[in-house]
Amino acid sequence: RKPTLAVVGATGAVGTVMLQILSQHADIWGEIRLVASPRSAGRKLTVRGEQVEVLALSEDVFDGVDVAMFDVPDEVAAQWAPLAAAKGVVVVDNSAAFRMDPDVPLVVPEVNPHAARVRPRGIVANPNCTTLSMIVAVGALHAEFGLRELIVSSYQAVSGAGRDGVETLRRQLKLVAGSELGTSPGDVRRAVGDDTGPFPEPVALNVVPWAGSLREDGWSSEEMKVRDESRKILGLPGLRVAATCVRVPVITTHSLTVHARFEDEVTVDRAREILATAPGVVLFDNPAAGEFPTPADVVGTDPTWVGRVRRALDDPTALELFVCGDNLRKGAALNTAQIAELVAKEFTAG
Ligand code: 2RA
Numbered sequence: 001r002k003p004t005l006a007v008v009g010a011t012g013a014v015g016t017v018m019l020q021i022l023s024q025h026a027d028i029w030g031e032i033r034l035v036a037s038p039r040s041a042g043r044k045l046t047v048r049g050e051q052v053e054v055l056a057l058s059e060d061v062f063d064g065v066d067v068a069m070f071d072v073p074d075e076v077a078a079q080w081a082p083l084a085a086a087k088g089v090v091v092v093d094n095s096a097a098f099r100m101d102p103d104v105p106l107v108v109p110e111v112n113p114h115a116a117r118v119r120p121r122g123i124v125a126n127p128n129c130t131t132l133s134m135i136v137a138v139g140a141l142h143a144e145f146g147l148r149e150l151i152v153s154s155y156q157a158v159s160g161a162g163r164d165g166v167e168t169l170r171r172q173l174k175l176v177a178g179s180e181l182g183t184s185p186g187d188v189r190r191a192v193g194d195d196t197g198p199f200p201e202p203v204a205l206n207v208v209p210w211a212g213s214l215r216e217d218g219w220s221s222e223e224m225k226v227r228d229e230s231r232k233i234l235g236l237p238g239l240r241v242a243a244t245c246v247r248v249p250v251i252t253t254h255s256l257t258v259h260a261r262f263e264d265e266v267t268v269d270r271a272r273e274i275l276a277t278a279p280g281v282v283l284f285d286n287p288a289a290g291e292f293p294t295p296a297d298v299v300g301t302d303p304t305w306v307g308r309v310r311r312a313l314d315d316p317t318a319l320e321l322f323v324c325g326d327n328l329r330k331g332a333a334l335n336t337a338q339i340a341e342l343v344a345k346e347f348t349a350g
Contacts, residue, residue, distance in 0.1 A: 002030035003066035003347040005340065006089070008080070010034040010045060010054055013163050014071040014094060017333035019047045025337065028344050035061050035068075062087045067343050069336045070094060085122030092339045094126040094332055096221075099229060101125070106232045108132065109338040110280040111139035116342050124339050129331030130154050130211075130222055130245060131229040133254040134323045136304040136330070140278035141271060141319065142234055145262035148317070149240040150230060154222075155248045155255040156211050157295060160327050161198040168197025169249055172204035181205060199247055208247040220245055253295035254327040261318040268311050271319055275306050280330070285309050293324040302329055 007022070009015045015036070022032060023046070032047055034054045041056035055061045057076075062068065062084045070077050070084075070093040077095035084091050098104040098121070105115035106125045116124050127135065134152065141147070158165035172192040181187045182205045192202045201208045212221035226243035230236075248255075275283040284293050285307040292307030305324045312318035325331055 001347070002028065003344050004031045004033065004064055005029045005344075006033040006035055006061060006065045006068040006084075007047075008035040008057060008068055008084075009071035011036045011040040011043065012071055013159060013166070014328055014332040014336075017328045018069060018071065018337060019045060021329070021333055021337045023048050025341070028341060028348065031064075033061060033065060059083055059087070062089050065089045066347055067092065067340050069340050071332065071336070081123050082121070089122070090119065090343050091123045092126060092336050092343065093123055094336050096128065096225065098123050099125040099127065099225075100232065106229060107339050107342075108135055108139065108233055108335060109342055110136045110278070111233055112235070113342055116339055117346075124343065126332070126336045126339060127229045127233060128222070128225040129160055129325075129327035130156060130243075130254055130256070131226050131233070132331045132335055133325030133327060134256045134258055134304065135230060135233055136280045136325075137275060137278070137306045137321065137323055138230070138258065138260060139234060140274050140281060141260060141262070142236075144270070144274050145264070145266050147234065147236060147239060147260060148263055149259075149261040151242045151259040151261075152226060152244075153257045154211070154226070154243065154245045155207075155250070155257075155295075156222075156245060157250040157252045157254055157327055158199075158203060158247065159252040160211070160254065160331075161247075164198050166251055168195075168199065169203050169251065171197075172202055173249070176204050203247055203249050206249065209244065211245040211247055250295045251299070252326060252328055253299045253324055254331060255293075255295060255322065255324045258321040258323055259312065259318060260321065261312075261315065263317070265316040266311060266319055268309055268319070271309055275309065280304060281306060283307075283309070292322060295324055298324040299326055300329070301326060302334055304330060 038056040078097040103120040222245040223243040227241035293305035308322035
């Protein structure tokens with residue numbers, strides 16, 4: 001039989017992409033139930049070409065549901081995912097509430113699909129978009145070379161901060177368009193005003209070395225997620241990781257520079273072969289022809305795009321990469337849907 005799916009948070013930025021993906025992928029689901037906060041209940045959204053009414057989140061909406069994809073704030077997931085799981089629903093959750101719970105697998109289907117089968121709490125966690133934007137490429141290289149250390153800088157799109165992030169950048173861009181701003185200290189700040197939305201500084205004509213909230217010793221929550229989640233997904237609890245997360249004036253698609261150090265010497269030729277054949281990765285790397293991935297071209301696509309593959313000049317065991325991934329697709333909705341599809345196979349097989 002075809003399993004029943006619930007999409008919880010169907011009206012949000014990621015929920016919207018989830019519905020697009022469900023309309024594009026093989027039609028493996030029976031009923032698809034759309035769920036959101038009471039504020040959005042009654043709205044009609046299109047999925048698989050049909051209009052479906054949005055239901056208000058309640059325990060009853062999980063009756064008869066086999067798998068639920070959640071994209072809701074951490075505190076909502078923390079409350080509702082266990083309630084759904086208690087009704088027998090397998091919850092695939094895109095919040096940070098359960099990612100580091102030892103009884104909740106953190107899954108990237110191209111890297112650790114087997115982990116999705118062992119879920120003592122009935123919950124499978126989806127990683128954060130920054131980790132997801134690079135981990136498929138890094139995981140493929142790790143499988144061959146054995147990863148020892150990861151040093152990354154992110155260039156994160158504003159849609160990572162939700163609709164508010166996108167609206168903030170668009171509003172600020174209108175205020176600075178056609179101006180001579182960006183030539184004197186503080187001129188951009190004065191032009192965009194005090195309302196910087198979810199960001200601590202203006203994001204138009206700027207880069208902001210901050211994403212998430214403050215953690216110990218000056219690290220951001222986003223940087224800790226990159227470290228903790230990479231370790232858990234790759235099964236390397238002692239992996240050395242240093243991340244610096246930066247917000248840039250891009251609507252959608254996170255980019256990262258990656259310095260990856262491995263057990264032994266690596267060659268660029270072999271790294272390129274691995275990246276060119278790894279599922280979910282596109283190698284786009286010909287600087288002589290001006291070919292490298294950028295968010296403007298990667299947005300709206302599914303794979304992790306890799307360019308600028310070089311061996312570190314001062315360390316023959318390390319590679320340098322530039323990686324781009326659509327933070328709403330592979331970084332959120334797509335990976336969640338892929339996990340849900342993995343779980344669905346258990347229902348169709350059984
Ligand atoms: C961001 N990674 O880009 C976050 C969203 N989960 O802000």
